[in-house]
Amino acid sequence: MDIAVQPSVSWMEMNASIEDSGLFFPVDPGPPAKVGGMIATNCSGTNAVRYGTMKDWIVNLTVVLADGRIIKTRKRPRKSSAGYNLNGLFTGSEGTLGFVTEATLKLATIPEQTGVAVTTFSTMRDAATAAIQVVHAGIPVGAVEILDDVQMDVVNQMGGTGRQWKAAPTLFFKFSGSGLSVQDNIDGVRAIVLHNGGSNFEVEQDKAKQEALWSARKQALWSMMCMRETGSEVWSTDVAVPLSRVPELVEISKRDLDDLGLFGSMLGHIGDGNFHETILFDGDRERGLVSKCVHDMVRRALEMEGTCTGEHGVGLGKKEFMVDEVGEGSLQVMKTVKTALDPHWLMNPGKIFDLHNPASHK
Amino acid sequence: MDIAVQPSVSWMEMNASIEDSGLFFPVDPGPPAKVGGMIATNCSGTNAVRYGTMKDWIVNLTVVLADGRIIKTRKRPRKSSAGYNLNGLFTGSEGTLGFVTEATLKLATIPEQTGVAVTTFSTMRDAATAAIQVVHAGIPVGAVEILDDVQMDVVNQMGGTGRQWKAAPTLFFKFSGSGLSVQDNIDGVRAIVLHNGGSNFEVEQDKAKQEALWSARKQALWSMMCMRETGSEVWSTDVAVPLSRVPELVEISKRDLDDLGLFGSMLGHIGDGNFHETILFDGDRERGLVSKCVHDMVRRALEMEGTCTGEHGVGLGKKEFMVDEVGEGSLQVMKTVKTALDPHWLMNPGKIFDLHNPASHK
Numbered sequence: 001m002d003i004a005v006q007p008s009v010s011w012m013e014m015n016a017s018i019e020d021s022g023l024f025f026p027v028d029p030g031p032p033a034k035v036g037g038m039i040a041t042n043c044s045g046t047n048a049v050r051y052g053t054m055k056d057w058i059v060n061l062t063v064v065l066a067d068g069r070i071i072k073t074r075k076r077p078r079k080s081s082a083g084y085n086l087n088g089l090f091t092g093s094e095g096t097l098g099f100v101t102e103a104t105l106k107l108a109t110i111p112e113q114t115g116v117a118v119t120t121f122s123t124m125r126d127a128a129t130a131a132i133q134v135v136h137a138g139i140p141v142g143a144v145e146i147l148d149d150v151q152m153d154v155v156n157q158m159g160g161t162g163r164q165w166k167a168a169p170t171l172f173f174k175f176s177g178s179g180l181s182v183q184d185n186i187d188g189v190r191a192i193v194l195h196n197g198g199s200n201f202e203v204e205q206d207k208a209k210q211e212a213l214w215s216a217r218k219q220a221l222w223s224m225m226c227m228r229e230t231g232s233e234v235w236s237t238d239v240a241v242p243l244s245r246v247p248e249l250v251e252i253s254k255r256d257l258d259d260l261g262l263f264g265s266m267l268g269h270i271g272d273g274n275f276h277e278t279i280l281f282d283g284d285r286e287r288g289l290v291s292k293c294v295h296d297m298v299r300r301a302l303e304m305e306g307t308c309t310g311e312h313g314v315g316l317g318k319k320e321f322m323v324d325e326v327g328e329g330s331l332q333v334m335k336t337v338k339t340a341l342d343p344h345w346l347m348n349p350g351k352i353f354d355l356h357n358p359a360s361h362k
Numbered sequence: 363m364d365i366a367v368q369p370s371v372s373w374m375e376m377n378a379s380i381e382d383s384g385l386f387f388p389v390d391p392g393p394p395a396k397v398g399g400m401i402a403t404n405c406s407g408t409n410a411v412r413y414g415t416m417k418d419w420i421v422n423l424t425v426v427l428a429d430g431r432i433i434k435t436r437k438r439p440r441k442s443s444a445g446y447n448l449n450g451l452f453t454g455s456e457g458t459l460g461f462v463t464e465a466t467l468k469l470a471t472i473p474e475q476t477g478v479a480v481t482t483f484s485t486m487r488d489a490a491t492a493a494i495q496v497v498h499a500g501i502p503v504g505a506v507e508i509l510d511d512v513q514m515d516v517v518n519q520m521g522g523t524g525r526q527w528k529a530a531p532t533l534f535f536k537f538s539g540s541g542l543s544v545q546d547n548i549d550g551v552r553a554i555v556l557h558n559g560g561s562n563f564e565v566e567q568d569k570a571k572q573e574a575l576w577s578a579r580k581q582a583l584w585s586m587m588c589m590r591e592t593g594s595e596v597w598s599t600d601v602a603v604p605l606s607r608v609p610e611l612v613e614i615s616k617r618d619l620d621d622l623g624l625f626g627s628m629l630g631h632i633g634d635g636n637f638h639e640t641i642l643f644d645g646d647r648e649r650g651l652v653s654k655c656v657h658d659m660v661r662r663a664l665e666m667e668g669t670c671t672g673e674h675g676v677g678l679g680k681k682e683f684m685v686d687e688v689g690e691g692s693l694q695v696m697k698t699v700k701t702a703l704d705p706h707w708l709m710n711p712g713k714i715f716d717l718h719n720p721a722s723h724k
Contacts, residue, residue, distance in 0.1 A: 001498065001605055042443045053441055055450065056418060071691035077602040079415055079634050080669035081404045081454055082676055082687050083714055084696045088417065088450025092443055109500025136363065138471025140502075140539070177502070178550065181543030188540065240439040243363055272441050307442035314444055325444050329433035333703065334446045340702030341695065352445055 002059050002076065004104045007036025023107040026051035029311070030221065039100050041313035042092030046143040046174070046217070049135065049271030053311070057106045058087040063098035066342035076104060089337070094313050095348035097341050111176035114142070115186055116210040119198040120168040124148055124254050124266070127169040128247040130196035131270040134173075135243060139188045140181075142174030144271040145217050148254065151224070151265035151278075152216065158223035161215040166200065171270075172217045220267055224278045233283040237294050237317075239301035240274040240310030249275060249304060253297050260293050262286065274310035299324075314352045322353055364421050364438065366466045369398025385469040388413035391673070392583065401462050403675035404454030408505040408536070408579070411497065411633030415673070417453040419468045425452055425460035428704035438466060451699070456675050457710035459703050473538035476504070477548055478572040481560040482530040486510055486616050486628070489531040490609040492558035493632040496535075497605060501550045502543075504536030506633040507579050510616065513586070513627035513640075514578065520585035523577040528562065533632075534579045582629055586640045595645045599656050599679075601663035602636040602672030611637060611666060615659050622655050624648065636672035661686075676714045684715055 001023060005014060012031055015024050028045035029038055037043070039061070044053040051057075060074045073086040090097055121127040124146070131144045146169070153167040173189055175182045182205070190201055204210045225234060241249050250266065257264045257277070264279035277297060281290045298308045298321055308314070308321040322331055335353060338345070345355055363385060367376060374393055377386050390407035391400055399405070401423070406415040413419075422436045435448040452459055483489040486508070493506045508531070515529040535551055537544045544567070552563055566572045587596060603611050612628065619626045619639070626641035639659060643652045660670045660683055670676070670683040684693055693715060700707070700715075707717055 042447065044441060048441065052414070052418065055447060056414065065691075065695070069691050069694075071695060072689055073692055074688050075664065075669065076604045076667035077635060077669040077672060078605065079406060079410065079602055079636060079672050081671045081673050082669045082680070083454075083684055083693070084459075084699060085404065085417060085450045085454050086688075086692060086695060088447045089699075092445075092447050097446075109498060111500060136471060138473060177543060178546035180546040181539060184540035184542040240441055242438045243440065273439060274441060302437065305438035307437065307439040307444045309443045310439065310441050311443050318444070322445055326436050326448075327434055329427075329431050330435055330448060331445070332431075333427070333433060333448060336702045337446060337451075337699055340698045 001107045002104050003107055004102060005035050006102055007034065007039070007100055009035045011035060011038065018107070022110050024110050025057065025105055026108045027054050027057055035103055035105070036100055039091050039103060040094050041311065044269065044272065044274070044311040046145055046269060048269055048274075049144060050140060050142050051108065055088050055091040058091055059104040059106055061087055061090050061100050062102035063090055063100050065098045066344065066346045078106060092313070094315065094351045096338060096351055097347060099347065113177060113179045113182045113205070114210060115175035115182050115203060115205045116213045117173040117175070117186060117189060117201060117203045118170060118213055119193045119201040120166050120170050121196070121198050122168070124169045125247045125251045126197050127171050128250045128270060130193050130198055131171055132243050132246055133192045133196065134189055135271045137188065137192065139185050140177070141185060141189065141271065142176040143172070145172040146170070146250070146266070146268045146270040147172065147217065147220060148266040150263070151220055151267055154227055154265060155216045155219055155223045158219070158226045160219045160223060162212070165216055171198070172214065174214070220265070221278065224265055224280065227280055231283055232280055234278060234280055235290050235294060236276065236278045237297070238274060238276045238310050238312045239298055239306055239308060240272060241301050241304040241306030243273050245304040245306065246270060246273050246275065249300060252300060253277060256293060256296060260289055262289060262293055264293070269310070272310065273306065316351065319353055363469045364466050365469055366464060367397050368464055369396065369401070369462050371397045373397060373400065380469070384472055386472050387419065387467055388470045389416050389419055397465055397467070398462055401453050401465060402456050403673065406631065406634065406636070406673040408507055408631060410631055410636075411506060412502060412504050413470065417450050420449040420453055421466035421468055423449055423452050423462050424464035425462055427460045428706065428708045440468060454675070456677065456713045458700055458713055459709060461709065475539060475541045475544045475567070476572060477537035477544050477565060477567045478575045479535040479537070479548060479551060479563060479565045480532060480575055481555045481563040482528050482532050483558070483560050484530070486531045487609045487613045488559050489533050490612045490632060492555050492560055493533055494605050494608055495554045495558065496551055497633045499550065499554065501547050502539070503547060503551065503633065504538040505534070507534040508532070508612070508628070508630045508632040509534065509579065509582060510628040512625070513582055513629055516589055516627055517578045517581055517585045520581070520588045522581045522585060524574070527578055533560070534576065536576070582627070583640065586627055586642065589642055593645055594642055596640060596642055597652050597656060598638065598640045599659070600636060600638045600672050600674045601660055601668055601670060602634060603663050603666040603668030605635050607666040607668065608632060608635050608637065611662060614662060615639060618655060618658060622651055624651060624655055626655070631672070634672065635668065678713065681715055
């Protein structure tokens with residue numbers, strides 16, 4: 001129940017190639033993602049509410065260090081308490097501690113039965129509240145995703161799904177498990193949805209029909225990208241907050257977009273408290289406004305005890321938030337680890353944080 | 363769905379005190395365990411096959427570093443990709459990188475329905491094979507535990523469970539979820555058990571009867587401890603291997619105990635490939651023999667691409683295996699991190715590894 005792969009392997013191709021084994025790799029970021037990048041950012045995706053994030057699926061890593069040494073973090077146990085958790089240290093380090101050349105990943109069993117449900121709400125707050133209640137009830141959904149009215153409208157306009165959707169706040173659910181458990185979980189979710197004013201609750205359990213029903217979720221980002229005209233750009237960002245704060249964050253962020261007169265859609269892996277905004281804007285005229293909007297959203301998430309990024313990583317764009325998020329002390333610990341393993345800052349320099357003051361990093 | 367606690371809080375008392383919230387902390391090591399020690403060893407327990415290990419349940423840690431600085435690893439998001447995963451680094455570091463003074467832990471929802479099943483086999487290999495097939499089938503059991511004939515006989519002799527058990531290789535299962543899903547999972551497990559020659563498949567879903575049925579598992583270690591006479595000692599150890607190697611490891615380890623004429627029992631969190639031996643021996647006469655037996659079991663686990671410890675940690679007793687397990691390079695990386703964060707090796711010195719050659723640790 002594990003597989004050894006190199007970093008440029010596509011997770012979708014990997015899953016296609018092992019389908020006959022009855023096993024699959026459950027972390028599902030965007031379709032173009034490759035294993036190396038998935039490790040670098042500790043990515044997640046729609047299945048994270050059920051299966052966790054990338055760091056939870058690493059058995060071992062082969063890493064080239066800054067000084068050219070090659071290490072393998074451990075052998076092949078599914079769990080271990082032997083020494084420091086180097087898998088967890090390198091995963092999510094955005095290539096700044098070493099270069100991953102091979103990874104052994106855990107696999108999961110393909111569920112016996114699956115299902116997809118879609119339902120609409122009057123407000124994003126109602127949709128978010130229903131989603132959080134599903135998680136709180138302990139119903140083991142495979143995924144729970146929120147899309148706003150703008151996003152659903154964009155999917156309609158781009159016409160890639162072969163049907164028209166109601167342009168309203170919408171929740172998408174995946175279900176998986178044994179036949180009876182899927183039925184039980186669908187019933188449990190339906191009750192919570194109805195209790196929170198959800199309507200048009202559609203369920204599919206046939207494989208092809210499930211894909212058709214999931215298609216609006218799948219085509220959300222691409223539809224948004226297709227809306228671009230000459231000179232227009234896309235800014236996509238993500239934050240995550242404690243579950244109890246999600247409805248509030250979603251509502252305020254939505255109002256903020258409207259108040260600034262920006263064209264942006266909202267989408268979230270809401271069961272993890274993880275939430276994305278994708279803003280389409282005029283590169284010349286609106287950049288400042290978009291930057292303000294994104295900054296406000298991140299600041300709000302941090303005030304709500306959240307994180308500046310739930311799954312995209314820090315890169316260059318979110319370095320400025322690191323001190324506020326983890327504190328000066330934790331940031332210094334990260335820099336100390338970085339400097340100890342890569343004294344000359346050779347590995348992906350300038351990402352996550354800068355070495356402003358060489359004397360202060362110890 | 364999280365809770366902030368100090369390190370000397372007992373996980374059992376914590377769960378008792380939050381029961382009314384409908385939430386619980388699912389990591390279940392031995393009853394006396396406290397949160398600080400659970401973090402230090404990255405512990406697990408019987409629920410790990412369903413819920414994962416300690417590192418998967420940490421939201422943030424407050425840590426006193428060697429130089430007296432106090433850091434909080436992050437705010438309160440349930441997931442994050444912002445910077446290095448310090449939660450994962452400190453969890454399992456056995457107090458060698460810092461002193462944890464507070465932890466925010468994720469909580470899970472108490473399942474609607476639970477169940478317990480017990481079944482016996484002719485051989486440990488058959489029992490282990492059945493357990494691995496259950497995991498491979500993707501049946502989301504709450505726990506799957508293996509106990510050998512010696513262990514069951516000891517439980518009988520100590521008489522703490524109010525009934526007599528068949529002194530045979532035995533599997534214990536926990537089930538949890540919605541009503542129908544528990545039923546489905548019990549049916550799925552029963553079919554696999556019968557296919558592998560299991561018999562006396564007993565199931566309980568009533569709460570008190572579940573506890574009675576689980577009692578032999580719960581009293582396994584204590585019963586073994588009670589067998590001690592004057593001068594006798596107990597050596598308890600654990601290893602973990604890839605799932606496919608578990609039946610072989612279990613069989614050879616059992617034969618090894620018998621060949622050496624030692625009195626020891628076997629017990630395992632077999633769904634994780636994690637496996638314990640508890641040996642009762644004469645402190646004066648048999649120490650060398652027991653040491654050989656434990657060393658052989660660890661060497662065998664490492665040859666099978668496993669780990670010298672699945673959940674107990676390295677401490678002093680397993681330092682000698684670290685190079686074989688993770689390799690010289692990974693061990694050097696651990697020492698480099700240790701030395702960078704604790705240059706004078708003040709924090710729990712001598713655990714996990716030694717600093718043999720101060721010049722070589724960078």
